[in-house]
Structure formats: structure tokens, C-alpha cells
Amino acid sequence: MAIDYSVKDGVAMIVWNMTSSPMNVLNDDSVPAFGEALKKAFSDADVKGIVITSSKPEFVAGADLKMILRNQGGDPAEMLKISAGLNELFRRIETNGKPVVAAINGTALGGGLEICLACHYRVALNNPKTKLGLPEVKVGLLPGAGGTQRLPRMIGMQAALPLILEGKELSPKDALGMGIVDAVAETREEMLEKAFSWIAANPKPLKPWDEINKKTGKIQAKDNYKVPNGAVLSPVGMQTFTVGTAMMMDKSKGNYPSTQHIMSCVYEGLLVNIDRGIAIEARHFVKVATSKEAGNLIRTMFLGLNEANKGASRPKDIAKTEVKKLGVLGAGMMGAGIAYVSALAGIEVILKDVSQEAAEKGKDYARSLLKKTVERGKFDALKAEGVLDLIKPTANADDLAGSELIIEAVFENRELKATVTQEAEPQLVNNGVFASNTSTLPITGLAKASANPANFIGIHFFSPVDKMMLVELIVGKETSDYALAVAIDYTRKIKKTPIVVNDSRGFYTSRCFGTYTSEGMELLKDGVNPVLIENAGKLAGMPVGPLAVSDEVALDLVYKIAGQAVKDGVLAETDTSYQIGKQFTEMGRLGKKAKAGFYEYPEGGQKHLWEGLAELFPVSTQQPTLEEVKTRLLYRQAIETVRCFEEGVIRTRLDADLGSILGWGFPPYAGGTLSFVDYVGISTFVSECDRLAETYGERFRPTPKLRAMAAAGEGFVEKK
Numbered sequence: 095m096a097i098d099y100s101v102k103d104g105v106a107m108i109v110w111n112m113t114s115s116p117m118n119v120l121n122d123d124s125v126p127a128f129g130e131a132l133k134k135a136f137s138d139a140d141v142k143g144i145v146i147t148s149s150k151p152e153f154v155a156g157a158d159l160k161m162i163l164r165n166q167g168g169d170p171a172e173m174l175k176i177s178a179g180l181n182e183l184f185r186r187i188e189t190n191g192k193p194v195v196a197a198i199n200g201t202a203l204g205g206g207l208e209i210c211l212a213c214h215y216r217v218a219l220n221n222p223k224t225k226l227g228l229p230e231v232k233v234g235l236l237p238g239a240g241g242t243q244r245l246p247r248m249i250g251m252q253a254a255l256p257l258i259l260e261g262k263e264l265s266p267k268d269a270l271g272m273g274i275v276d277a278v279a280e281t282r283e284e285m286l287e288k289a290f291s292w293i294a295a296n297p298k299p300l301k302p303w304d305e306i307n308k309k310t311g312k313i314q315a316k317d318n319y320k321v322p323n324g325a326v327l328s329p330v331g332m333q334t335f336t337v338g339t340a341m342m343m344d345k346s347k348g349n350y351p352s353t354q355h356i357m358s359c360v361y362e363g364l365l366v367n368i369d370r371g372i373a374i375e376a377r378h379f380v381k382v383a384t385s386k387e388a389g390n391l392i393r394t395m396f397l398g399l400n401e402a403n404k405g406a407s408r409p410k411d412i413a414k415t416e417v418k419k420l421g422v423l424g425a426g427m428m429g430a431g432i433a434y435v436s437a438l439a440g441i442e443v444i445l446k447d448v449s450q451e452a453a454e455k456g457k458d459y460a461r462s463l464l465k466k467t468v469e470r471g472k473f474d475a476l477k478a479e480g481v482l483d484l485i486k487p488t489a490n491a492d493d494l495a496g497s498e499l500i501i502e503a504v505f506e507n508r509e510l511k512a513t514v515t516q517e518a519e520p521q522l523v524n525n526g527v528f529a530s531n532t533s534t535l536p537i538t539g540l541a542k543a544s545a546n547p548a549n550f551i552g553i554h555f556f557s558p559v560d561k562m563m564l565v566e567l568i569v570g571k572e573t574s575d576y577a578l579a580v581a582i583d584y585t586r587k588i589k590k591t592p593i594v595v596n597d598s599r600g601f602y603t604s605r606c607f608g609t610y611t612s613e614g615m616e617l618l619k620d621g622v623n624p625v626l627i628e629n630a631g632k633l634a635g636m637p638v639g640p641l642a643v644s645d646e647v648a649l650d651l652v653y654k655i656a657g658q659a660v661k662d663g664v665l666a667e668t669d670t671s672y673q674i675g676k677q678f679t680e681m682g683r684l685g686k687k688a689k690a691g692f693y694e695y696p697e698g699g700q701k702h703l704w705e706g707l708a709e710l711f712p713v714s715t716q717q718p719t720l721e722e723v724k725t726r727l728l729y730r731q732a733i734e735t736v737r738c739f740e741e742g743v744i745r746t747r748l749d750a751d752l753g754s755i756l757g758w759g760f761p762p763y764a765g766g767t768l769s770f771v772d773y774v775g776i777s778t779f780v781s782e783c784d785r786l787a788e789t790y791g792e793r794f795r796p797t798p799k800l801r802a803m804a805a806a807g808e809g810f811v812e813k814k
């Protein structure tokens with residue numbers, strides 16, 4: 095059962111209530127049932143109007159993306175048929191002659207909101223948790239059930255484009271302000287009352303883009319409908335289009351592959367009547383829905399992310415745990431951030447540093463972030479005060495008593511970490527867990543200082559902690575499943591995404607991310623123009639060029655980490671990042687923090703590449719193509735991930751992919767560093783790696799196992 099149908103006082107109630115799926119979604123089950131219910135209401139002479147609503151917390155959460163994945167690689171004509179069926183149904187809502195009202199009781203996203211847009215009137219229940227929006231762009235799709243046609247026709251192109259291009263989600267009140275819903279109600283009764291009275295007052299509604307055919311009396315699309323706030327071909331319309339394209343290219347950095355199609359839908363669609371506009375949209379929808387990029391985004395960033403957030407990597411046979419009291423050692427940049435995100439999740443935090451003053455400074459950081467949240471209207475002052483009260487700064491280790499988890503974020507120094515571990519551990523509850531936020535020191539080694547190494551784990555946050563969604567959990571040789579379960583439960587409680595990796599040098603994220611910066615330096619050494627290097631990184635979909643990000647990391651840190659690897663005999667002294675790290679550290683060009691690195695950071699001015707680079711790394715007369723530079727940057731990260739996977743550093747395809755996208759910004763359209771291999775095709779990947787190895791060095795050489803996989807036609811992505 096997907097849809098309940100009843101008639102009350104001459105009004106048909108079509109109520110979404112899917113039992114086959116946890117949420118109401120558009121899929122093979124619900125769409126036919128919805129169609130049947132509508133047909134029944136259209137054809138029943140006793141029915142004067144129709145209300146569409148849901149008896150679940152959400153209205154309709156969107157289309158079932160698994161359905162799109164299933165159809166990938168299939169016949170595009172099939173997908174066009176599905177899309178045409180849906181569009182015909184929605185168009186019938188508009189043109190059937192009877193009033194249809196969407197009573198939006200909860201979240202309506204994507205196809206869910208498109209149902210509402212097709213209705214004649216929309217009344218939403220005022221609940222701050224309700225989200226209304228068209229987020230399809232985030233999974234490489236576009237609203238394919240009339241969203242790109244109806245929304246701009248309703249509220250104008252200028253207001254509609256950012257919503258469709260960025261997938262922004264609105265509260266009912268905001269949607270009311272923008273004219274996307276017509277009314278807001280405080281209770282379900284009031285919502286239905288408003289729906290019923292609108293139906294009574296509007297027996298023959300007509301959409302502004304439709305007209306009545308004088309001869310047949312039937313509703314049809316109007317050819318000369320004027321879109322609000324300026325017609326498309328007016329100077330304003332043209333300007334919006336141009337500015338929109340530029341803005342989107344900048345914002346998405348090429349990561350949202352459907353944006354160009356969305357622009358075309360809106361621009362071409364508004365030049366014609368709604369029926370033809372919808373046909374244009376359908377054509378573009380099929381193109382994006384069958385694209386590899388959409389498949390990657392759906393698989394990793396939607397379905398995969400949901401799985402990981404639900405604890406896919408959590409050991410199964412351990413009862414749910416909960417951290418109510420957390421100790422954080424070190425109130426510096428990371429400690430303060432960890433305290434803040436934990437307090438936000440309602441956890442009591444003891445924030446310890448060497449002095450009360452230093453600890454208070456950490457709390458001040460949380461205070462400043464909360465102030466901004468209040469200013470932005472996300473929290474009221476009372477709630478912010480409540481969060482802040484949960485953070486208790488101290489210099490006294492005794493205050494940690496009764497913590498279920500303690501995370502240390504003191505300086506990156508083995509001896510210091512050992513000391514704080516031994517000082518704090520006795521304060522844990524029985525079977526409590528101790529974690530290190532180290533970015534470079536192997537967990538198994540650090541656990542030696544612990545009285546209970548089974549309960550010692552790495553919980554590696556990323557900076558800035560409040561913004562970065564990933565947490566890398568590092569399992570040492572002796573770490574127990576129990577400690578991992580505690581860490582995963584805690585990560586989920588603070589609403590971050592966990593990935594699980596085995597202990598190794600640089601763990602997973604730092605090791606593979608390091609190949610991006612390192613390849614940037616190799617390119618520089620090879621005489622490639624630094625402007626080309628930086629642009630290629632960004633055009634490949636990375637958030638920042640490799641040289642700029644090296645500056646952010648700090649070149650003395652690059653030198654220190656590479657230096658340790660040289661000392662440990664795993665890196666040759668001739669290694670490029672070691673050499674360049676050393677050279678720049680000795681020059682005092684440590685990166686952004688020193689206002690000098692590969693870039694110059696003039697006071698009050700724009701950063702720009704340092705002119706001195708030309709002397710240190712003369713630019714060759716023969717420059718590689720943009721594609722070649724992009725290939726080097728992306729393949730290098732992917733081949734290192736393959737090695738991590740084979741070595742067991744990373745355990746699953748999903749953890750590898752999510753870690754690369756959320757951890758260091760590998761392009762989401764490629765699905766992550768392991769999916770990238772399948773994206774380009776495993777045979778192509780192997781032969782390209784061989785070519786790159788011949789030309790630039792053994793670091794690109796494919797592993798024997800990868801060759802065998804390619805020969806057997808296997809891949810990393812699960813086959814449907």
C-alpha cells in the first residue's frame with residue numbers, strides 16, 4: 095500500500111503512506127498508485143476538489159534514487175518513457191479542471207516538491223524541521239518532473255535559478271516569503287481547513303501559464319505567458335543567464351555536472367509554452383540521469399553517505415553505546431573545535447589545557463561560533479547559552495572523572511601524548527575509551543603508553559572541525575571492536591561521517607591527499623607553468639590548486655613529515671616533496687602562515703603566485719596539455735588509494751571514496767578515488783598508469799593485483 099484514498103465532503107483525500115519504504119518516495123510502487131488515485135478523483139463527478147498530503151512525518155522526500163541507478167546503462171528510451179509518464183500525470187493535475195491542493199505536512203524535496211508545484215495551491219505546516227527544495231543538482235541530476243519549468247514561471251528566473259542550481263533547502267516560512275507556498279498553517283487541522291476552504295472558493299482554477307481553448311473549453315498551454323520579473327529575452331533575463339552561468343561555474347568548480355543542463359532547461363524552456371518546456375526538460379533529464387557522473391554521485395554521496403552515517407562500518411554484535419561526558423585534552427585549534435561540536439550534540443565536555451586561561455580560550459572559540467549562529471537566526475540566545483554551559487574549561491585532570499571517552503588534541507609530540515594519556519586514563523569510567531587526534535603518529539605506537547591498549551583508538555578530525563564532516567577512525571593493532579563501536583557511536587552522535595582505517599603511516603587521508611600536493615611539486619620541478627598546475631587542479635574538480643593547498647598545510651610540516659619518512663627509510667632523500675619542503679623551510683617560506691610560500695600574501699591584497707618560483711623552477715618552453723596535468727593530479731591520488739586498499743589500510747570501497755571526497759575534496763562527480771578507476775575504466779586506468787610511469791616515474795606504476803583485476807574485467811564498484 096502506498097496511497098490512501100477517501101472522499102470527505104466532496105473532496106478527495108490522496109494521502110501518501112508508503113509501507114514498502116521507510117519514507118514516502120517516488121518509485122515503481124508509489125507512482126502508479128498515485129496515478130490511480132488521481133484518475134479516480136478526476137473521473138468521479140461527486141469529487142469537487144482534491145487534497146494531496148501524507149500521513150508520515152514527511153510529505154514526499156523525493157524520487158527513489160536506487161531506481162535511477164537501476165536504470166543506468168539501460169535504454170535511454172525507457173527512462174524517457176518513465177519521465178514522460180510522470181510529466182503527463184503532473185500536467186493532468188494542472189489541467190484536469192478541478193482544484194488540487196498540496197497540504198505539505200512535512201519535508202517535500204525533489205519530485206516531492208514538484209508534485210506541490212503542479213498543484214493549484216500550496217499550504218504548508220509550519221515546522222522548522224520541514225525542508226522544501228529541489229536538491230537534484232547535488233546528485234548530478236536535475237528536477238525532471240517539471241521543476242525547472244514551473245518554479246521559474248511561478249517566482250521568476252532570478253529567484254528560481256539559485257534554488258535549482260544550488261539545491262538550497264527552505265523552511266516553510268522562507269518558501270512562503272518567496273512565493274513557493276501560498277500559506278502556512280500552525281496545525282494539521284488548520285492546514286486541512288485552509289486546503290478545503292481554498293477548494294470551495296476556487297472551483298475552476300487555471301495556472302497563469304495555461305488558458306482555456308475557446309472552441310473546446312479545455313485547458314491548454316498558453317503560448318505568450320510572461321514569466322514574472324522580466325521575460326527571458328529582455329536584457330534582465332539575458333543578464334541573469336550570463337551571471338548565473340558564471341556564478342555556478344565558480345561555485346561548483348565543475349563538481350555538479352548537471353548545471354549546464356539546468357541552465358539550458360530554464361533558458362530554452364521559458365522561450366516556449368509549458369508543454370514544450372517540459373519536453374525540453376525531459377530530454378535533458380534523460381541525458382543527466384544516464385550519465386556516469388550522476389551514478390557516481392548517487393552511489394557515493396547519497397546512498398553511500400547514508401549508509402556510512404547509519405554506521406555501516408560499526409561492529410555488529412556490540413550493544414549501542416553513548417558518550418554523555420567527554421574529556422578533551424588540549425584547548426587549541428582542534429580541541430576547541432571538538433569541544434564545540436560535541437556540546438552542540440548535547441554532550442558534557444571537560445576541556446582541559448595546561449592552564450585555566452588556555453582552557454578558557456578554547457571555550458571562547460565555541461562562544462564566538464555560537465554568537466554567529468545566533469546572529470544568523472539558527473539558534474536563539476537561550477539555546478546557545480545552554481550549549482556553551484556544557485563546556486567546562488579546566489586545568490585539573492581530576493575534573494575528567496567519569497568520562498566515557500577522552501580525546502587528546504595536545505601538541506603533535508609522542509612523549510607529551512604519552513604523558514597526557516597516563517595522566518587522564520585513570521579518570522575514565524570502567525571500560526572507557528581513550529582516543530588520539532594525532533594526524534601523523536601511528537596509533538599502535540601511541541597505545542603503548544596506555545594501560546588498556548584495547549580501548550585506545552585514533553579519532554582523527556579535520557580542520558576546521560565545525561565545517562569538516564569527515565572523521566577518520568584509526569584502528570591500532572590492539573584496538574578492540576568495542577572501542578571502535580564507541581568511536582562510531584560518538585561520531586554519529588555529533589553528526590559526522592565516520593570512515594574506518596587501519597593504522598599505517600599517514601593513515602589513509604593524509605597519505606593519499608599528500609600525493610596531490612606532492613604531484614603539484616613534481617609538476618613544478620618538471621618545468622610546468624605554476625599557473626597551469628593550479629588551474630588544472632581546480633578544473634579537475636579539486637577545491638584548491640596543489641600549490642595553494644601546500645601553502646595552507648605549511649611547507650615546514652611537509653618537510654617534517656617527509657623528513658620522518660626519510661629517517662624511517664620509506665622515502666628516498668631525493669624525494670621531490672622532501673627536497674622542496676626543505677628548500678622552502680630553509681628560506682623561511684613556510685606557506686600561508688608565514689605569508690610566504692609558493693604564493694605571496696600581501697597585507698590587504700590578493701594572494702598571488704610568488705615571482706621567485708620562475709628562478710627556482712624555470713618554466714620549460716614545451717608545456718604539457720591541460721588534460722595531461724589533470725591526469726597526473728587525479729591518477730596519482732587514485733593509484734595511491736588502490737595501494738591503500740590492497741594493503742588493507744582502507745577496508746571498503748565506500749570508506750575510500752567518502753574519505754577522499756569529504757576529507758580532502760576529491761571531485762564528487764568521479765565518485766571518489768576508488769570509483770575513479772571504474773569511472774575512467776579499469777583497463778584504461780591501468781594502461782594510462784603504465785604510460786605515466788614510463789614518462790614520469792614509478793610512482794604511477796599499477797600494482798600486479800590491479801592488472802589482474804583489469805584482465806578479469808573486474809572493478810571496485812559493486813555491479814548492480
Ligand code: NAD
Nearest residue numbers: 424425426427428446447448503504505506531532533557
Ligand atoms: P594547537 O597547538 O592549536 O593546540 C594544542 C594545545 O594543547 C595547546 O592549547 C596546548 O596548550 C595544549 N597542551 C599542551 N600540553 C598539554 C597538556 N599537558 N595538557 C593539556 N593540554 C596541553 O594544536 P592543534 O592544531 O589543535 O593540534 C592538536 C593535535 O591535533 C595534534 O596532534 C595535531 O597533529 C592534530 N591535528 C591537527 C590538525 C590541524 O589541522 N591543525 C588536524 C588534525 C589533527
